[in-house]
Each structure stands twice: as structure tokens, then as C-alpha cells.
Amino acid sequence: xxxxxxxDDALISVEKLQMHxxxxxxxxxxxxxxxxxxxxxxxxxxxxxxxxxVGESGSGKSTTARALxxxxxxxxxxxxxxxxxxxxxxxxxxxxxxxxKLRQHMQMIFQDPYASLNPRMTLLQLVSEPLVxxxxxxxxxxxxxxxxxxxxxxxxxxxxxxxxxxxxxGQRQRIGIARALALNPTxxxxxxxxxxxxxxxxxxTINLLQDLQEQMGLTYxxxxxxxxxxxxxxxxxxxxxxxxxxEVADTASFFEQPLHPYSxxxxxxxxxPDPKRARAKxxxxxxxxxxxxxxxxxxxxxxxxxPHASELCxxxxxxxxxxxxxxxxxxxxxxxxxxxGANYDQ
Amino acid sequence: xxxxxxxxxxxxxxxxxxxxxxxxxxxxxNFSxxxxxxxxxVGESGSGKSLSARSIMNLLPRxxxxxxxxxxxxxxxxxxxxxxxxxRESRKMRELRGGHxxxxxxxxxxxxxxxxxxxxxxxxxxxxxxxxxxxAQVERAADLLAMVQMPKPMEMLKKYPHQxxxxxxxxxxxxxxxxxxxxxxxxxxxxxxxxxxTEAQILDLIMSLQDELNMAVIFxxxxxxxxxxxxxxxxxxxxxxxxxxxxxxxIFYNPKHPYTRALLQSIPRLDGQKRRRLQTIEGMVPxxxxxxxxxxxxxxxxxxxxxxxxSQIPELTYFENDQMARCHLHQA
Ligand SMILES: Nc1ncnc2c1ncn2[C@@H]1O[C@H](COP(=O)(O)OP(=O)(O)OP(=O)(O)O)[C@@H](O)[C@H]1O
Ligand SMILES: Nc1ncnc2c1ncn2[C@@H]1O[C@H](COP(=O)(O)OP(=O)(O)OP(=O)(O)O)[C@@H](O)[C@H]1O
Ligand code: SF4
Ligand code: SF4
Ligand SMILES: [Mg+2]
Ligand SMILES: [Mg+2]
Numbered sequence: 001x002x003x004x005x006x007x008d009d010a011l012i013s014v015e016k017l018q019m020h021x022x023x024x025x026x027x028x029x030x031x032x033x034x035x036x037x038x039x040x041x042x043x044x045x046x047x048x049x050x051x052x053x054v055g056e057s058g059s060g061k062s063t064t065a066r067a068l069x070x071x072x073x074x075x076x077x078x079x080x081x082x083x084x085x086x087x088x089x090x091x092x093x094x095x096x097x098x099x100x101k102l103r104q105h106m107q108m109i110f111q112d113p114y115a116s117l118n119p120r121m122t123l124l125q126l127v128s129e130p131l132v133x134x135x136x137x138x139x140x141x142x143x144x145x146x147x148x149x150x151x152x153x154x155x156x157x158x159x160x161x162x163x164x165x166x167x168x169x170g171q172r173q174r175i176g177i178a179r180a181l182a183l184n185p186t187x188x189x190x191x192x193x194x195x196x197x198x199x200x201x202x203x204x205t206i207n208l209l210q211d212l213q214e215q216m217g218l219t220y221x222x223x224x225x226x227x228x229x230x231x232x233x234x235x236x237x238x239x240x241x242x243x244x245x246x247e248v249a250d251t252a253s254f255f256e257q258p259l260h261p262y263s264x265x266x267x268x269x270x271x272x273p274d275p276k277r278a279r280a281k282x283x284x285x286x287x288x289x290x291x292x293x294x295x296x297x298x299x300x301x302x303x304x305x306x307p308h309a310s311e312l313c314x315x316x317x318x319x320x321x322x323x324x325x326x327x328x329x330x331x332x333x334x335x336x337x338x339x340x341g342a343n344y345d346q
Numbered sequence: 347x348x349x350x351x352x353x354x355x356x357x358x359x360x361x362x363x364x365x366x367x368x369x370x371x372x373x374x375x376n377f378s379x380x381x382x383x384x385x386x387x388v389g390e391s392g393s394g395k396s397l398s399a400r401s402i403m404n405l406l407p408r409x410x411x412x413x414x415x416x417x418x419x420x421x422x423x424x425x426x427x428x429x430x431x432x433x434r435e436s437r438k439m440r441e442l443r444g445g446h447x448x449x450x451x452x453x454x455x456x457x458x459x460x461x462x463x464x465x466x467x468x469x470x471x472x473x474x475x476x477x478x479x480x481x482a483q484v485e486r487a488a489d490l491l492a493m494v495q496m497p498k499p500m501e502m503l504k505k506y507p508h509q510x511x512x513x514x515x516x517x518x519x520x521x522x523x524x525x526x527x528x529x530x531x532x533x534x535x536x537x538x539x540x541x542x543x544t545e546a547q548i549l550d551l552i553m554s555l556q557d558e559l560n561m562a563v564i565f566x567x568x569x570x571x572x573x574x575x576x577x578x579x580x581x582x583x584x585x586x587x588x589x590x591x592x593x594x595x596x597i598f599y600n601p602k603h604p605y606t607r608a609l610l611q612s613i614p615r616l617d618g619q620k621r622r623r624l625q626t627i628e629g630m631v632p633x634x635x636x637x638x639x640x641x642x643x644x645x646x647x648x649x650x651x652x653x654x655x656x657s658q659i660p661e662l663t664y665f666e667n668d669q670m671a672r673c674h675l676h677q678a
Contacts, residue, residue, distance in 0.1 A: 057541050058511040154630070166366060168631045169391035195538055198391045198568050200612040201631070203624035210623075225541050226569075228614040232624065255618060269542040271571025273613050275594050278574040283546040289497045290511055290544075345615040 052234030389583030465503025
């Protein structure tokens with residue numbers, strides 16, 4: 001593919017990232033092919049920017065985020081990260097010890113605030129754990145840092161001796177954020193971090209993330225299924241389908257006019273929070289079956305469901321290419337298509 | 347129990363005794379569902395939505411105590427079952443679960459067994475509730491998978507849950523929940539983890555089946571777009587209370603409770619406008635060990651009336667079109 005030009009103010013760049021999981025069968029565990037969870041994914045994120053990632057369930061969004069933080073060992077490609085001193089590091093060739101240092105700067109907030117917090121640890125223990133791990137042992141220093149972090153995320157410091165079950169889902173999400181902030185990271189990957197919350201607490205959490213971004217210049221990778229949320233928070237949006245990025249664009253242009261047929265299908269399926277309009281306009285339905293990452297077709301993975309598919313689409317897999325307008329799309333025919341944008345709410 | 351209802355929950359109270367004190371998780375919830383009706387339940391995270399749904403299956407967590415209230419279900423033969431008076435594993439409860447009431451959970455992996463094929467699991471449910479022959483069970487299982495739009499149903503019967511994508515597992519669970527033509531389907535955030543195109547397919551499916559089988563549905567979600575699309579009536583929950591219940595249009599266009607109004611304003615709108623701050627509700631959700639006196643929402647309510655709201659628990663006020671809200675603003 002044409003190499004993506006990485007701008008000078010990038011904080012992260014990912015080139016041809018690949019994460020294949022072996023499929024093992026039988027008693028001997030012999031390898032029988034692979035789940036191509038992430039295949040040929042390239043993008044960059046600028047410092048202080050939010051890149052939103054949306055896409056099909058099972059398209060490799062979480063796997064991409066985990067591979068970025070090297071929670072998985074990628075099977076191919078290159079991940080580069082610029083540390084706060086401006087030095088680029090190639091994460092794919094770092095030892096675990098070297099990674100541990102760099103992870104101070106890169107954190108992840110998980111989807112499930114219930115499962116990701118150890119119920120036997122107090123708030124103090126939970127939030128101070130990352131600090132203890134890097135060798136801070138002074139008790140009063142730890143307490144001060146935790147108190148500071150808790151107030152930053154809107155939790156009462158006097159509650160630091162409580163256990164997580166005494167907190168609501170939204171509060172637990174904040175505990176997770178406080179933990180992620182403990183080491184002053186520059187980059188946070190938030191994977192479905194508000195999808196289990198009610199709209200008001202989700203809004204509080206999003207506002208908090210945006211405030212922290214302004215105060216501390218944070219850079220976000222924000223994964224979600226909620227397109228209204230992604231429109232609100234992201235500077236640019238990446239769309240994944242069957243392990244690949246199929247489109248990357250700035251937010252406004254993307255919602256105005258998507259360039260990939262799958263993006264168009266996504267926008268047509270956004271639920272409308274207004275019963276009269278919802279009754280008047282049925283959500284778009286995509287026909288056909290989801291691509292199987294263990295058994296991808298030779299051509300475009302969306303071809304069996306795409307209304308614009310041609311013979312070429314079934315025979316050859318398109319590359320991610322840059323358009324004249326500086327957007328990226330992976331489709332043989334995107335230049336000739338005029339696709340529908342989103343229906344805005346009044 | 348009223349004649350035309352299939353389910354009636356009256357003054358349900360559920361609490362947990364914890365080391366730090368008592369958590370009153372559900373505090374007097376009331377709602378009822380008619381045959382063929384879709385009741386949406388929305389509300390605060392941790393307000394007792396899932397617990398209320400689980401009480402209908404008599405599947406509350408073991409450390410939960412029901413301190414008051416009843417859950418009554420009317421079977422298709424007319425018999426009314428007092429669910430909370432039954433033992434969790436009584437014959438009647440086993441007959442209801444899966445037979446008359448189907449349930450879809452948020453996370454399909456907790457409901458599906460990892461060691462049995464999808465086909466085996468559907469057939470187990472069928473053998474519990476019907477007297478179909480083995481051969482008829484296989485056919486029925488394949489029909490169900492076809493009905494939920496699974497490709498190649500006969501091959502799918504042999505697959506194990508881990509071999510399916512999230513959306514396909516969710517459909518397998520719906521097929522299982524529907525296997526015995528339940529008259530009530532409980533769906534606890536069945537599409538929250540799915541992309542919008544898969545979600546649209548699954549809602550479409552639930553609605554067409556609901557129509558075909560005249561099945562009642564209780565649908566729990568945080569997504570007001572989903573509520574607008576599928577619900578006939580909506581209950582809004584806050585801190586263990588159903589604070590407002592009304593027809594879906596009244597909830598959106600004529601909400602009576604300040605919490606409902608505030609929630610509606612927090613929905614992120616798709617409006618092409620950049621970086622406006624999202625509206626939120628002032629303050630924090632109260633500590634579950636120290637519930638507020640008076641109206642549970644008074645610590646955050648923009649319309650709070652000093653004195654009354656902080657000391658007296660508001661009664662339910664009834665409006666036209668079966669709308670009801672628990673708020674002093676509407677009491678004479
Ligand atoms: N550890 C693993 N071993 C084998 N396969 C895996 C593993 N983790 C993920 N997969 C597979 O890789 C694919 C991508 O999964 P991933 O969780 O990244 O998807 P996702 O885009 O985050 O989906 P969702 O929106 O449902 O969260 C799926 O087919 C999944 O089954
Ligand atoms: N097993 C348990 N032990 C102690 N407390 C519990 C238990 N299960 C639930 N609770 C408490 O009961 C309250 C209601 O829980 P429930 O799961 O019904 O909330 P919900 O409305 O479904 O929330 P969400 O939108 O986050 O799913 C919560 O505050 C929770 O902490
Ligand atoms: S490459 Fe062809 S099949 Fe794929 S999205 Fe484009 S038009 Fe559709
Ligand atoms: S009773 Fe009072 S505090 Fe409660 S919602 Fe109504 S106005 Fe607000
Ligand atoms: Mg994921
Ligand atoms: Mg719940």
C-alpha cells in the first residue's frame with residue numbers, strides 16, 4: 001500500500017499492524033489456520049487529538065488497542081510511540097522491562113468497571129497500585145497522590161478506604177480513570193468505557209475526559225459503538241471491518257459524506273432518540289452475513305453485503321489509499337460513489 | 347392482579363446486607379405489562395433494573411433479600427403464579443423459566459454453556475418443556491436458528507459458542523429464549539455490546555416475533571434511540587425506584603418527573619456541532635448506604651422544594667393515558 005505520511009506532531013503511529021491468533025485443533029494442538037483479528041491496520045494519532053474507532057462487532061477494535069499497549073504481541077507491523085522527551089520508540093521490539101517504563105505514558109480504560117477492579121482492594125490500594133509498582137512506598141505520599149487523583153475525577157478523597165462494591169457503575173468508571181491517570185500518561189485508550197453507563201453518567205464521564213485532555217494535553221483512542229458519542233468527542237474517526245481499517249476521516253466530513261459503503265450502512269443504522277422520527281424512518285438494515293476473520297474472502301471482505309460490489313471486488317482486496325482530500329478509504333469504487341451522510345437530530 | 351395484564355410487580359423491595367451496612371437496591375418498584383406490549387426500562391446505572399428483571403425469573407443473587415412485594419405472572423392457561431412465593435428451583439419455576447418466560451442477558455457467554463453445541467443447548471430446553479421427539483427437536487432447533495437469521499442453520503447447530511461472533515451468539519441466545527414460544531421475553535441490554543447495524547437487525551427480529559407471537563417484552567437499555575424505536579411504554583428508574591412510567595411518546599414529549607427530563611437532556615445528539623459540553627445532572631449519585639430522606643432525587647433535583655421534598659416521600663401521581671410519576675410537583 002501507499003505508505004501513510006505521519007505528521008510531525010504525531011504521538012503514535014501504527015504501520016501495517018497485524019494480530020493473528022492461531023486456531024489450534026486436536027490433542028496435539030496443531031495449528032489449523034488463524035483468526036485474522038487485525039490485518040494491515042495503519043494510522044497515526046496526533047498529540048492532543050482524539051481518534052474515534054467504530055465498526056462491526058468482532059472487527060478487531062479491542063485487539064488493536066491491546067496490541068498498541070503491547071498487551072498482545074503483534075504478529076506483524078510496527079507501532080511507534082513518542083515519549084514526553086520527544087524520542088520515538090519502536091514498541092514492537094521492546095523487551096517487557098523496557099515496555100514497563102513506557103507504559104507509564106500509555107494507559108487503557110476498560111469497558112467493564114465491575115470486572116476490572118479487584119473487589120478485595122480499597123480505593124486507596126486500587127488507585128495507588130500503579131504508583132507502588134514503580135517504587136513509591138511512602139504511605140503519606142501515596143495518600144496525598146490518591147486524594148489528588150480522586151478529586152480530579154470527582155470522587156470524595158475521604159472515601160478512599162472503601163471497597164469498589166460500595167460505588168455505582170459510574171463511580172467505578174471514575175476509579176478506573178483515576179488509576180489510569182496515576183502515572184501521568186500522555187496517551188489513553190478508552191475501550192467502550194462509557195457504554196454500560198446511563199446517559200447522564202456517560203455525559204459526566206465524557207466531560208471529564210475532555211477536561212483532562214484540555215488540562216493535561218492527553219491523546220485518546222476512543223472505541224465505541226455509539227456514533228453520536230463518537231461524533232461529539234472525536235477529531236477524526238476510523239472505521240473497522242473484518243480486521244481492517246476501511247476508512248479514516250475527520251469527523252465532520254465523515255458524517256457529512258462517508259466514502260466507504262460500510263460506513264454509509266453504519267450511519268444509516270444510528271438509532272434516533274425521538275419516537276416520531278424513529279417511526280417515520282426505519283433504520284437501515286445490512287443484508288447478509290458478517291465476515292469470518294478465520295476465513296476471509298480473497299476480495300473485499302464487505303463484497304457479499306455491499307450494494308456496489310463488482311466482479312473486481314470479489315477478486316481483489318482493495319488497499320487503504322489516500323484521497324485528494326486527505327482522507328483514507330479502502331474501496332475499489334469509492335471515487336465513483338456518492339454515499340449518504342448521517343441524518344442529524346434536530 | 348388486573349385481568350388484562352400478564353405480569354404485575356407490586357411494591358418490590360430488595361436489599362443486601364453488606365459489611366458496611368444495608369444496601370437498599372430496590373425500594374418499592376411497581377409496574378405491569380400487558381400481552382404483546384413492549385415495556386422499556388431505562389434509568390441510572392445501578393438503579394435496580396437488572397435486579398427487577400431477575401426477580402421475574404426468581405433468579406436473584408443468593409445474598410439478596412426480598413423484604414416486601416410480589417411478582418405475579420399469568421400463564422397462557424390463565425393460572426396466576428406468585429413467583430416470589432415459589433422456591434427458586436420448584437417444578438413450577440422450572441416450567442416458567444424457558445417455557446413461558448424467556449430471558450436474554452447482556453453477556454451471552456454467561457448464559458450459554460461453553461462445552462455444549464448451540465444445537466444441544468436448544469434441544470435441552472425443548473426436551474424440558476415439550477414432548478417433541480428427538481428428530482422433531484433437531485428440526486425445531488434448526489427452524490429457530492433460521493428464524494433468527496443464522497446462515498446455514500443445520501451446520502450452526504453443531505457450533506460451540508466460542509466459534510461464533512458476538513452478534514451471532516446473541517442471536518443464538520435469542521433463539522434459545524424463544525424456543526418454547528414464551529409469552530414474556532426479558533431482554534437485559536441485549537444489544538449494548540453490538541454495532542448499530544447488528545443491533546438494528548436484532549431489534550427488527552425481536553419486533554417481528556413479538557408481533558407474530560403476541561409476545562410481551564421487557565427491554566432494559568441505556569439507549570434512548572433504542573427505546574424510541576421499540577417501546578410502547580417506558581419506566582424510568584432512579585435509586586431503586588420507578589420514578590415515572592408512561593407511553594413512549596409521553597416520556598419523550600411530555601415527561602413529568604424532573605429526573606426523566608434531566609436524562610433526556612443528557613443524550614448526546616447527532617448535530618454536526620463541535621465540542622459542545624454535554625449536559626449532565628448536577629451532583630453525584632448518593633451513597634447506597636445512606637439513601638436520601640424524602641424524595642430520593644432531591645439531592646440533585648433542579649426543581650426541589652425545600653422542606654417538602656427533603657422530608658416526605660412523594661406518592662405516585664396519576665395522569666392521563668396511564669402516565670404516573672413520583673414527584674411532589676404534581677401533588678395538590
Ligand atoms: N485471544 C484471542 N484468541 C482468539 N481469537 C480472538 C482473541 N481475541 C479476539 N479474538 C477474535 O478476534 C476478532 C476481533 O476481536 P475484537 O475483540 O478485537 O473485536 P472488537 O472489534 O473489539 O469487537 P466488539 O465490538 O464486539 O468488542 C474476533 O473474531 C474475536 O473472536
Ligand atoms: N450481588 C450483589 N451484592 C451486593 N449488591 C448488589 C448485588 N447485585 C446488585 N447489587 C446492587 O444493587 C443495585 C442494583 O443493581 P442492578 O444490577 O439491578 O442495577 P442496574 O439498574 O441493572 O444497573 P446497570 O445499568 O449498571 O446494569 C446496585 O447498586 C448494585 O450495587
Ligand atoms: S471494494 Fe467493492 S465490495 Fe468492497 S466496499 Fe468497495 S464497492 Fe463495496
Ligand atoms: S419530589 Fe421534589 S425533589 Fe423529588 S423530583 Fe419532585 S420536585 Fe424534585
Ligand atoms: Mg471490543
Ligand atoms: Mg443491569
